[in-house]
Amino acid sequence: MQIKLCEQVFNPWQEIEQYQASLTHLAGKYGATGVFVGSMRDFNQGDDVTSMYLEHYPGMTEKQLQQIVEQAQLQWSLLDSLVIHRIGEVNPPDVLVLVAVWSAHRGDAFDASRYIMEQLKSRAPFWKKETLVSGQHRWVEKNTTGYQQESR
Amino acid sequence: MSIKVRYFASLKESVGRGEDECHTTFPMPVQAVWQQLNPELAMPETLLIAVNMNYVKHDAMVEDGDELAFFPPVTGG
Numbered sequence: 001m002q003i004k005l006c007e008q009v010f011n012p013w014q015e016i017e018q019y020q021a022s023l024t025h026l027a028g029k030y031g032a033t034g035v036f037v038g039s040m041r042d043f044n045q046g047d048d049v050t051s052m053y054l055e056h057y058p059g060m061t062e063k064q065l066q067q068i069v070e071q072a073q074l075q076w077s078l079l080d081s082l083v084i085h086r087i088g089e090v091n092p093p094d095v096l097v098l099v100a101v102w103s104a105h106r107g108d109a110f111d112a113s114r115y116i117m118e119q120l121k122s123r124a125p126f127w128k129k130e131t132l133v134s135g136q137h138r139w140v141e142k143n144t145t146g147y148q149q150e151s152r
Numbered sequence: 153m154s155i156k157v158r159y160f161a162s163l164k165e166s167v168g169r170g171e172d173e174c175h176t177t178f179p180m181p182v183q184a185v186w187q188q189l190n191p192e193l194a195m196p197e198t199l200l201i202a203v204n205m206n207y208v209k210h211d212a213m214v215e216d217g218d219e220l221a222f223f224p225p226v227t228g229g
Contacts, residue, residue, distance in 0.1 A: 057158075057160055057202075057205075059204035059205055060202060068204055097229050098227070106188070117229060121228060121229040124226060125160065125200075125228075126226055126227065127160060127223070127224050127227050128228070128229075129161070131193075139161060140227040141162075141225065141227070143226070143227050143229065144226055145153070
């Protein structure tokens with residue numbers, strides 16, 4: 001398992017390739033890699049957004065992400081997981097978050113990556129402050145509803 | 153000895169501070185810590201609370217040496 005907070009622009013495909021190359025002991029064991037990449041939009045709630053600052057709670061963020069991935073590993077048969085999230089100044093169309101999971105079969109990969117992402121959005125202590133085209137700053141107050149709510 | 157209190161994001165701006173210290177020799181409910189430090193400001197209902205970086209409910213207790221954090225709903229991802 002690897003969890004990283006990243007202050008610079010990162011290439012999610014390169015990160016997946018590098019991490020997967022390190023999983024030599026799992027070669028031939030995984031039949032599924034589930035990947036979610038979240039990128040920054042240049043619009044939100046009807047306004048044009050030029051940039052964003054991502055505040056986080058150092059220590060707690062990593063701890064919560066670790067717990068979320070551990071919980072996913074208890075619930076599904078995962079062979080390995082990688083989570084990377086941006087912090088600090090972010091500009092569209094930068095990648096904000098990467099979740100990748102490796103499993104023997106696709107069901108576990110699909111379900112676990114969705115679970116990790118939804119839990120991250122409701123539990124990991126990150127906060128977005130947007131800068132609009134007008135120069136105005138505003139805190140994003142609420143994320144979209146989580147996995148349980150959406151699946152109902 | 154004391155409880156270290158931290159505020160984040162929009163809450164940090166509304167209380168005007170990122171950190172506080174609360175001196176106590178006995179366990180206290182988190183609501184009492186909030187009231188002591190922010191007597192002019194009602195504790196927002198949607199507030200999330202963490203003790204030692206784990207989420208707790210609004211009626212949780214904190215004691216000497218704990219790190220208590222108050223913050224608005226999270227918006228990562």
